Amino acid sequence: MTGGGTFAFALLLTTLAGLSTIIGSLIAISVKRPGPAFLATAMGFTAGVMLLVSFVELLATGIDGAGFLPAMIAFFLGFIAIYLIDAAVPHHYISEDAQDTGLGNSTTLDVSKLK
Secondary structure (H helix, E strand, O other): OOHHHHHHHHHHHHHHHHHHHHHHHHHHHHOOOOOHHHHHHHHHHHHHHHHHHHHHHHHHHHHHHHOHHHHHHHHHHHHHHHHHHHHHOOOOOHHHHHHHOOOOOOOOOOHHHHO
16 A cells, blocks of 8 residues: 555544444443343453454464464463463452342442451
8 A cells, every 4th residue: 555545544444443432332321221131242242352353463463473383372371371360369249249138239238248
C-alpha cells in the first residue's frame, strides 16, 4: 500500500473500533436488568475477542520472532500457567453466599461471612 492507502486503512480500522465501542455501550445501557443468559453471552463474546487477539496478533509475532514450535510451546504453557494460577487462588463470590442462604439477590451484606 502507498502512504495514503495505509493512512486511510488505519483511519477505517480506528473508526470501526470506535463504533464497536459505542454500539457495545448502547447495548449495555439498553438492558435494564441483565440476566444470567445476557451476562454469559457478553462474557463469552468478550473471551472470544481476547482469544482472537491472542491467536492473531501475539502468536503471529511470537512465531516471527522465535519460530513456530517454540512460540506454540510458550503460548500453550502460558495457558496452562494461567489455569494453574486460577485453580490455586481461592475465589469468594458474595452472590454465591446469598444464594446458599436462600436470600436470593439480597443487597444486604453479612460482614461475618467475609472472614
